[in-house]
Amino acid sequence: MLVVRAVVFAAFGLAVGSFLTVVIHRVPRRESIVAPRSACPACGAQIGARDNIPVLSYLLLAGRCRHCRAPISAEYPAVEALTGGAFLGAALAFGDVWVAALVAGFLAVVEAAAAIDLHHRIIPNRILYPSLVAFTVAVAALWVAGRRVSLAGAALGLLAYGGGLLVVAVVSRSGMGMGDVKLAGLVGLVLGALGWQYVGVAAALGILAGGLLAIAALLRGARRKDVLPFGPSIALGALFSALFAPHVAAWYTSALR
Ligand SMILES: [Zn+2]
Structure with a gap:
């Protein structure tokens, strides 16, 4: 059963x-995400169904448009593989x-937010x-259906992670923006519903990754204002925590003993 579920989830x-x-690609440009069909940015040819199979089409086409042979960004198969x-x-x-x-579903949203932040330094409302x-x-x-999620945990997670970053954003006036604060709130909401240790691991990793990247950027001579976007760090912490937080929490507790 688990194998079937794993295959179905991966394919989806x-x-x-x-x-x-x-x-x-389209949301930051305020374009529709349903129409028109995707087209090659170089020659404008519509991308047919057989060239729209995730990851596989990119490999079969060797990363080039079928019509004009212009290279296709490797970001497409990377996002598809990461989501799978x-x-x-x-x-x-x-x-x-x-x-x-x-x-x-949560990880899909977080991934899109991170990718848009990388490209545009903004996470769209x-x-x-x-x-x-x-x-x-x-x-x-x-929660109503009796599943193991906590409403109180969701509310507390939203306040703790979102509120925490709000304070950081206001006080430090670093590169952190309101988009980062809202994304952290979303991470706190969903992971808080799963348990406190998920929020803790996500926040610790997100802040650590964001801090290290910021220091690295400053050392390379970036000015304070254009430090790297923080969204991808929040997303990285959320992804790792959602999949591995219980293991990290168990390891941390045993290391303290
Ligand atoms: Zn083309």
Whole structure:
């Protein structure tokens, strides 16, 4: 059963990843994510169904457009593979299929936010606000259905991680923006519903990764204002925590003894 579930989640994740590449490209440009069909940016030829298979098409086409042979960005198969892997990881990490689906959907949103932040140094409210509402509703629905999620944990996680970064953003006036604060709030909301240790691991890793990247950028002569975007660090912490937090917490507790 677990094998079937893992395969289904991975395949669905690859398809969602393909959709995310469209979201990542179009949402910051305020374009529709449903129409028109994807086209080659170089020659404008529409991308047919057989050239739209996640990862596989890129490999079969050797990373080039079928029509004009212009190179296709490796970001497309990378996002597809990462999403497939995240969905597979969620299927394996959570015994409850509904919780696994919640986490998989959450990781897809976080990944899109991180990729857009990398490209544009902004995390669009068009992604953050609907996600905050949708995942509040989803957590509440799972709680009503008697699944192992905590509403209080979700609220506390949102306040702790989102509120914590809000203070940092206001006080430090570093590169951190309100998009980062809202993304951290979303991470706190969903991971807080799973348990306090998820929020703790995600926040610790996110802040550590963000801090190290900022120091590295400053050492290379970047000015304070254009330090690296913080969203990808928050996303990295969230991804790792969602899949491995119980292991990290167990290791940390045993190391303290
Ligand atoms: Zn082309």
